[in-house]
Amino acid sequence: MIRTATAIAGLTLAAYGVWRLLELGLDNLVATVTWLVGGVVLHDALLAPVTIAVALVAWRLVPRHRLSQLAVALIVLAPVTILSIPVLGRFGARPTEPSLLDRHYWLGWVALVVVVCVAILVGTFARGVAARSGVTEGGDDGQGHGRR
Numbered sequence: 001m002i003r004t005a006t007a008i009a010g011l012t013l014a015a016y017g018v019w020r021l022l023e024l025g026l027d028n029l030v031a032t033v034t035w036l037v038g039g040v041v042l043h044d045a046l047l048a049p050v051t052i053a054v055a056l057v058a059w060r061l062v063p064r065h066r067l068s069q070l071a072v073a074l075i076v077l078a079p080v081t082i083l084s085i086p087v088l089g090r091f092g093a094r095p096t097e098p099s100l101l102d103r104h105y106w107l108g109w110v111a112l113v114v115v116v117c118v119a120i121l122v123g124t125f126a127r128g129v130a131a132r133s134g135v136t137e138g139g140d141d142g143q144g145h146g147r148r
Contacts, residue, residue: 047082069120076116084109 021032054074062070086092088109093101 051078069124072120073116077113080112081109 021029058067058070081088084105087101087105090101090105
């Protein structure tokens with residue numbers, strides 16, 4: 001029931017988006033299709049091979065018990081970094097428009113990196129404390145005790 005309702009809502013919103021896109025004219029439709037195709041080509045030709053290469057290098061160099069922390073960091077930081085390239089590089093900034101790209105985006109990105117790394121460290125520490133205290137990784141022994 002919930003899946004059906006969600007599917008209907010998603011299809012309805014997608015149809016509305018396509019309808020609005022078609023209202024914008026052929027030039028916008030061509031530009032949108034170009035960006036979509038370019039995104040798929042960029043992903044398959046560049047991002048996927050780079051991801052596989054990073055994973056292979058990490059598999060050989062990073063201790064096995066640290067791979068999950070590295071994966072979390074990469075899953076969060078890689079897409080955010082890629083998406084923020086335009087503002088980090090200040091592409092499109094104009095001296096005549098001082099309110100455009102007027103923030104310290106590098107500072108925000110560094111703050112995100114610090115928050116992610118601290119969260120990973122806290123999670124790793126909490127997991128270690130839980131393991132030493134005898135709490136199971138699943139958090140429950142099936143009887144609500146959370147201990148082995």
